[in-house]
Amino acid sequence: MATFVEELWRSIFTPGTTPTLLIATNATFAALQLVLFGLLIGTHSIHFVVLSVICGGLWWSINWFAVELKKEQAREAEAKAKADTIARQTADESDETEVETVGTPVRKLGPRISASKEVEVVEQVGELKLRPEPSPGSKSGVSTEDEWEKVSENETEKDK
Structure with a gap:
């Protein structure tokens, strides 16, 4: 009885359902x-x-959920086993091919992929344009306040 209580206490902190x-x-x-x-x-x-009917429905639903959870865990384990088998097969096949790699290989689910340590220099195309300096009379050169003033002026002109 003491071991059952200990197992029950541990199963509370274990994710998923446990037999206990x-x-x-x-x-x-x-x-x-x-x-x-x-x-x-x-x-x-x-x-x-x-x-009693409510209790029976809840009891049934908890057991149904536990069964479905076991089925899903079994499906996931089977899918993982298949993926591992495929990964091993592709790794075995890729070992037969002689390939000269440069750099550090990046490991993915499939065969090895090599990465280069060389860096390609990209030349700058076009010119950079500087923003205009703010005029001394305004708070900011081109700001959202100025844009809103232009919009409100256009609206007042349309209303006339």
Whole structure:
């Protein structure tokens, strides 16, 4: 019993579902169903039937989710195994080819790709234009305030 509680405590901090956590969940829901059944017998209230149906739906959905999660994990493991097999096959095939590489190889999922350590110098094409100096009378040379003033002047002229 102590080991079960320890495993349950560890499974809380483990991502995903664990068998210990599922056992504890199923035992808890079974106990809740027994309590709701006992209360239904004792009180003859329809509320306990409704609560029992809600509890059963939640219990089923948790178990369904755990099964679907296991299926998805199995699919991912299978896809990873296929990818690893393909990567090994392509690595084996690329080892047979003699290629002279320059620089440090960059490793990807496929065969080796070499990178060059040489840098290509790009010549500057065209000229750079400097912004005009701001006029002494205005706050800034070409600013958004000046542009808004031009727009508002154009709008007032259109209104006339």
